[in-house]
Amino acid sequence: MSIDKPVLLGDPMSGLLASATEYMIDAGQRSVLFLDVLRRRGDQYREHMAQTAPHVLQYAAELIMDGRKLDQPVSYVLVRIVPPKDIEIDLKRRPFVVVDPRAGHGPGIGGFKADSEIGVAMKAGHSCYFIGFLPEPMPDQTIERIARAEALFVEEVIGRHPQADGKPCVIGNCQAGWAVMILASLRPELFGPVIIAGAPLAYWAGVHGKYPMRYSGGLLGGSWLTALAGDLGAGKFDGAWLVQNFENQNPSNTLWTKQYNVYSKVDTEADRYLEFERWWGGHVNLNAEEIQFIVDELFIGNNLAAGRIKMSDGQAVDLRNIRSPIVVFCSKGDNVTPPQQALHWILDLYADVDEIRAYGQTIVYTVHESVGHLGIFVSGGVAKKEHAEFSSNIDLIDVLPPGLYEATFEAKDADTANADLAIGQWVMRCEARTLDDIRAMGGNSEEDERRFATAKRVSEINLAAYRKFVQPWIKGMVTPQVAEWMRNVHPLRLQYEAFSGRNPFMSAVESVAGSVRENRKPASTDNPFLALQEQFSKQIVHALDNWRDSQEALSEAIFLAVYGSPALQATVGIDPQSSPSRRQEMSAQHREMLQARIAELKSRIADGGLREAAIRGLLYVGSARGMVDERSLEALRQVRRNSGMRLTLSQFKMLVRDQFFMLLLEREAALAAISKMLPDNTNERRAAFAAICEVLSASGEISDEVTRRLQRVAELFGVDPPERLKNVSNVAPFDPKAKAS
The missing domain is CATH 1.10.3680 (TerB-like)
Incomplete structure (x- = not known):
């Protein structure tokens, strides 16, 4: 009990009153301190976005190549990570190149913490490079241009390490994963092992009752809304909309848990919260053509594994051209890129393991049991285990005979044989698997494949109609100034601006918060009103989760019913009796x-x-x-x-x-x-x-x-x-x- 609270034996009402008084003082102080955290968050946001090249890397970096100066300029840059003084780099070991996702947030998530993809790679003795990007795209920048620029970046890394025993290991996080896979298929000679973490490659894949994001394109009528958003942005797509899509997946965390966790532990959680919000609020823009390619060709079209994407020179993207080992890291707890979306491209490309071997490919996957999508990149536990083992044993992966393997990890203990031969706290094994092991995770039926194929056709029809009848009017009305104003008033940006120091009220909060810190009186841990507060919080989370689950169930039911209609399928040219297959035959x-x-x-x-x-x-x-x-x-x-x-x-x-x-x-x-x-x-x-x-x-x-x-x-x-x-x-x-x- 707090020393400031009187304990009156035999007087329960007095004790309860004392607990209530203690709690009210604590809650009031926490409210002020929480508002001050929001003020600091807003000021941090403004400072971060005012930078020319905002990022959240925790390491010093040296600029190597600026994509804006290329013949076909892009907003991407290549930097060398300067190793800390206590890290010894072995120049004979292959370098690592980390490519961050451009999915609405700014760059740096791969080096967000000391225990990160970059951190563990350097601890294993590898030189590290980072491919990041600026907030604004270059004019006429396309996904293909970015791929060509990244090829030049990798060539530069190779040229800087003539003594390295192997080509660079390239890590693609989230959306950077499919970008790296596209580039590796076009320029396979540049790559050592490719690690794709939380990267969606089979966009239609999933199981009923889960992963509702894959239904979004169909429920919105296709990609015409993407084109509309690009037109409203005067040729630019606001990445804040992508961030909002992520937030909508977990409303209890977005609307309550994230903020409540800071409020309830304001004395200890503020710095961690602000560190994450610096990245989460660093919104970037894409060219309208870039996002249209992503949505049409990848998310709704699902054309990557099917080999239907072609470059401007006519070269087709065929993932079977990749000659380097491919490491796929996914998680059952990831509702953005579930294991099916991370792995089912293998089923689309190959009939069996013998066919994988016939292409000389080595594919290694590992499935985490619980970590969420962001945890794949920022979790210290994941970095110390999976990423550390991949970094330390990348040569093992590189010399594996062709085939399909699952990477498993066993904690070292006193009974581990020859423990001195294993680096770190885990023993990594690559165990042979078959395609049936991937099928056992669940996936689409033939009926589901027809539904998604129908949604793709509907999207194409709606997009064509929008471009013919609506787009000219929108483009004629939206000026760059109007587009900039609409970006500034996006709800995600306003929540940072509204609580920043520019708000006169928040200046008063800063002053009061200083006094509160000097006179802080937290409630005792056994205060009954704290327990009541926690129970109230759990009820809110439960209600929001139930609401999310009901909305997801309704969304799935609508999608399955609408796009499962034989009449609609026949209308858009899908045979309701067909057995669709995207698998490419060997040429x-x-x-x-x-x-x-x-x-x-x-x-x-x-x-x-x-x-x-x-x-x-x-x-x-x-x-x-x-x-x-x-x-x-x-x-x-x-x-x-x-x-x-x-x-x-x-x-x-x-x-x-x-x-x-x-x-x-x-x-x-x-x-x-x-x-x-x-x-x-x-x-x-x-x-x-x-x-x-x-x-x-x-x-x-x-x-x-x-x-x-x-x-x-x-x-x-x-x-x-x-x-x-x-x-x-x-x-x-x-x-x-x-x-x-």
Whole structure:
């Protein structure tokens, strides 16, 4: 209890009155301090938006390239992150490039905190670069121009790191994820591993009862409203509307929880709140043509994975052209980019894992259980775990054989074998998966696909009608001055301006707040009125959540009913009985190239020496586990160093891939050739086999099928197996037609 509150034993009414008095004083003081936080927020907003290049990076940055000075200017810039004094950068490690989303907010979210994507990458020894943007787009700026500019940025990074053992790892957050994927498909030679975090790529995907944002385009009649907003902005689209879309997804947080949390903990939460609001309120503009492309081609059209997007030179965007490993990070708690939207592009592109391998692609995904959309980028826990592991083990991901994997993380403890081989507090594994694992997350039925295809056609019809009958009138009436006024009176901007120091009332609040801080008297934690306040808050949140849920259920029901109508579908040209599919068939050109590659690999099965034989044997045994562990990679690194194996990471990656495909195509022939590839020197064979055992045992005990395969490799190497293998008999027979795991 507070020392200022009298405790009168045997007088409950007096005690209750004292608690009420204490609470009223505390609540009044908190109200003043909360208003002062809003004043500070408003002043912070004005200062932030007055900057030429506002951002929220927590690191010093050096400007490398200014996109405004390019032949085709864009409002994007490339900066080098200056590492703190306590961070040691290894110039031989690949650089990281973080690309921030231009989804209504300003840049910097990838380096918002010390424990961030940039922070953990630098701690792992990587140089870091950041691609950000200015609040105003350049005239005639398009998504394609931005992609071309970002290609020049990545080329510049590559040129600055000639000693790096690998091309840059590029991280695309949220909407920057699909932008990076487009660029990587157009210029695959520029990229090392690509990490896309919370990035929507399959825009129609989802499950019933969740993720209502995917219905928005259809419920609004398509993208004609996007065109209207661009015209009302005199050729610019106000990013505040995108931010408001995010806020509408969670009204209880927007209207109550975010503010209540500060009010109820005003003595401790103000700085954290203001730090986040500096980014959240940093609205930026897009050209009308940019947002129209995004909505038509991506959100409503869903054309990215289908390969229907073309550049001005006629080049089609085909995500199967990407040759670098693709890491997809998503979360079940993300209602903006749910796992289905982050992963179902894989189902659109490939029939099975063999087809993924046929394109030489490596795809790794991980699904967080609960973190929300923004938490993927700003959560310290996520940065210290998932992002830290990806940064530390990016070379492991880069040398994985082609296929589909899920990254899993296990906390290190006293029982973790060879814990010293794993960096940080987690052990990362990449476990082999199939497309059925992605399908098991749920997705659209054929009926749902027809509904979204119908919404796309309706959008095209409405947009054409708007452009013909309404757009000329709007453009004729809206001047740049009118457009600027409408941006300034947007509700999201007004809430900052209204509580800033420009409001005379808020100046008085500042003065009173100083006095309150000097005489602060918080209520005791056991004050019954505080408990009542918390209960009242929970009731408000519950009511707002129920309202949201009912609105979302109604929206889904309307969408399903309207766009599921066979009459409407037939009217706009969708066959109500069709089985729509967006999956692209393999081109004749790629099939011809694939056959040539298969023939080449088969012809080289017997080529190579001890190095090729050892990698082939290691892959054969290790594939029985169906996973790769970061401890095994570190053990392999040590073997490479100790053996003096002079291979760059790129050369080693090619060696691993060649041997993997040889086993996949002709396993028995590839195994039989091992003994012919080995030198006569028994000591060299024995050392190579010992290295295989060392790498395999790094991640735990060798048992079961791994043991049987290892025994067979020992026989092929002509060496005695370890003692624990000698008692294993009846080696399982091998089917020559079977594929490697």
